[in-house]
Amino acid sequence: MSWTTATIARLFGLGLVGGIVQLTTVSQVAIFGVPADLSPLLVGAIGLLCGSIAGAGFGFGMGLFMDTLLAQTLGLTSLVLLAVGYAAGRLRELRDPAHGLVPVAVGAAATAAAAIGFSVLQFLLGVDAPVSLLLVRQILMTIVLNTLLALPVYLACRRVLAAFLPDDPRRRRRRAYTTGGLSPLSRA
Amino acid sequence: MALRKVLSCPAAVSAAAGGSLLLAAAVFSLELFIGMYDRQVRRRRAVLFALVACCLVLLTAYFGESSGGPLKSVQTGAMEVVAPVQEGANRALKPFRDLFGWFGDTLDAKDERDELEAERDELRQQVARLQLAENENAELRDLVDYGRGSGIDAYQPVTARVYSRSNSSWYSTMEINKGSSDGLSVNQPVINGKGLVGKVKTVSDGNAVVMLLSDSEFGVSALAAEANQPGSIQPVAGSPGDLLLDLVPQAKQVRTGDRVVTAGTVSQRLPSPFPQGLLIGTVKRIEGEGELDRTIHVTPAADMRRLDFVQVLTRPAADLRASTTTPPPP
Numbered sequence: 002m003s004w005t006t007a008t009i010a011r012l013f014g015l016g017l018v019g020g021i022v023q024l025t026t027v028s029q030v031a032i033f034g035v036p037a038d039l040s041p042l043l044v045g046a047i048g049l050l051c052g053s054i055a056g057a058g059f060g061f062g063m064g065l066f067m068d069t070l071l072a073q074t075l076g077l078t079s080l081v082l083l084a085v086g087y088a089a090g091r092l093r094e095l096r097d098p099a100h101g102l103v104p105v106a107v108g109a110a111a112t113a114a115a116a117i118g119f120s121v122l123q124f125l126l127g128v129d130a131p132v133s134l135l136l137v138r139q140i141l142m143t144i145v146l147n148t149l150l151a152l153p154v155y156l157a158c159r160r161v162l163a164a165f166l167p168d169d170p171r172r173r174r175r176r177a178y179t180t181g182g183l184s185p186l187s188r189a
Numbered sequence: 190m191a192l193r194k195v196l197s198c199p200a201a202v203s204a205a206a207g208g209s210l211l212l213a214a215a216v217f218s219l220e221l222f223i224g225m226y227d228r229q230v231r232r233r234r235a236v237l238f239a240l241v242a243c244c245l246v247l248l249t250a251y252f253g254e255s256s257g258g259p260l261k262s263v264q265t266g267a268m269e270v271v272a273p274v275q276e277g278a279n280r281a282l283k284p285f286r287d288l289f290g291w292f293g294d295t296l297d298a299k300d301e302r303d304e305l306e307a308e309r310d311e312l313r314q315q316v317a318r319l320q321l322a323e324n325e326n327a328e329l330r331d332l333v334d335y336g337r338g339s340g341i342d343a344y345q346p347v348t349a350r351v352y353s354r355s356n357s358s359w360y361s362t363m364e365i366n367k368g369s370s371d372g373l374s375v376n377q378p379v380i381n382g383k384g385l386v387g388k389v390k391t392v393s394d395g396n397a398v399v400m401l402l403s404d405s406e407f408g409v410s411a412l413a414a415e416a417n418q419p420g421s422i423q424p425v426a427g428s429p430g431d432l433l434l435d436l437v438p439q440a441k442q443v444r445t446g447d448r449v450v451t452a453g454t455v456s457q458r459l460p461s462p463f464p465q466g467l468l469i470g471t472v473k474r475i476e477g478e479g480e481l482d483r484t485i486h487v488t489p490a491a492d493m494r495r496l497d498f499v500q501v502l503t504r505p506a507a508d509l510r511a512s513t514t515t516p517p518p519p
Contacts (some may be wrong), residue, residue, distance in 0.1 A: 021274060021275060021278045022278070023284065024275060024280075025275055025279040025286075025386070026276045026282040026285055026286045029286055029290075030286055030289040030290060030293065032289070032292075032293060052457055053237075054233055054236050054237075054432055057236060057237055057240055058240065059238065061240045061244070063245065064244075065247075068266075069263075069264050069267045069268065069271075070267070070268060070271055070275070072264060072265075072268065073253070073445075074245070074248065075245070075247045075248070075250075075260055076244040076245070076247030076248035076250055076251060077244075077248060078191065078242075079243075079244045079247070080241065080248070081243075081246040083237075083240050083241065083244060087237060117363050126250075126252075168402040
């Protein structure tokens with residue numbers, strides 16, 4: 002992936018729009034009794050598309066943005082989302098999974114890691130709340146809901162960043178198969 | 190440039206010195222790859238370390254500073270800057286939120302409706318039970334008051350619960366849960382809190398059948414209390430809420446609204462099973478103009494359709510003087 006000003010601007014815009022949509026709309030719509038959380042999905046998708054450094058950086062920025070707008074403890078969400086983005090990026094760098102449902106699994110894992118990690122950090126920071134079944138249920142329902150949203154979010158991120166991503170080998174192969182390898186785009 | 194790099198690589202130089210150029214090129218490529226890989230790893234780790242360090246510094250600083258500290262001020266400032274954007278987005282995205290909210294509300298409304306329906310059914314049952322208990326309570330209270338006010342206690346009343354009714358055009362009976370073992374016997378008068386209900390028709394060990402006032406075979410000597418005119422109460426077949434006061438010597442003296450009570454024993458040879466003064470009902474209307482064709486309709490004081498508890502007077506002839514007082518009107 003080429004790191005240009007345009008790439009960074011797109012990532013910045015993606016994080017800004019995602020964060021505002023999350024705060025103004027998604028967090029106010031409860032499905033199954035809980036709202037969805039787009040932040041780990043976005044961070045996971047960016048990590049999967051752009052790699053570990055971009056994932057970690059995007060996670061850090063997204064977390065900082067959310068902490069700022071929600072007047073939360075600065076650095077807390079950043080730390081969690083940074084780990085999520087880095088892990089998603091490393092998965093891409095080490096394994097390069099090709100299955101179409103990988104974004105769904107990554108989204109579910111990212112949501113689980115973010116939710117559990119955030120809860121653990123809150124407890125470590127001294128929140129005196131008992132671990133109730135309600136909390137566990139809420140985390141599980143958020144994971145289920147985010148799993149359903151993971152693929153659309155991933156596809157949207159890929160569409161936004163398509164111009165800056167390296168050509169996907171699978172797409173190249175598919176195009177070569179359907180056009181006989183004579184795609185003008187490849188030549189260009 | 191490339192040659193300088195090759196020469197700076199000692200393994201490649203030694204390989205070249207050995208005469209194997211191909212091997213030298215391979216070794217150089219490997220060294221280059223390892224160098225690039227190391228650089229990538231170092232860069233990745235440095236970025237990760239820097240970001241984690243930033244987070245920890247932010248966390249520590251945020252916890253350490255007071256409410257008016259620089260970080261919190263920056264946070265407040267950023268919130269103020271983004272607030273208009275958030276507000277605009279909030280308005281722009283409201284239709285989507287409402288749409289999803291409508292789906293959610295619809296699903297919730299269905300669940301809520303089911304819960305409320307279940308609650309409503311339960312409350313209905315509860316209300317029905319409470320109404321039943323209230324009716325029973327009122328009936329029992331009437332019985333107690335009636336017994337105290339009219340001297341009925343002298344007749345040793347036995348309170349019984351009605352558990353079965355048979356109400357046809359010709360036969361009006363009911364079964365009660367007290368029998369001969371409780372001191373009941375045939376022809377004993379049966380009353381409730383309002384007045385006379387009937388008499389015991391048959392009796393067994395644990396229960397008894399009561400013939401109601403409205404039964405076609407029922408008859409009782411009566412007295413129009415205000416006019417002091419004796420007569421006989423007869424049921425009207427097919428009309429359980431209507432009785433006839435018949436065989437009245439001076440029927441003209443009887444007025445609508447007069448109370449009709451049991452006449453009690455008037456003959457030593459044929460003693461009446463009913464003590465004197467038990468309220469039977471009130472004169473509802475009088476038909477006919479002449480003395481002989483006058484028909485006096487009496488409405489029973491006791492509602493025959495709503496009988497849950499009754500009292501059987503097991504010693505109706507115990508003290509005739511006790512029954513001289515008529516009960517107060519309901």
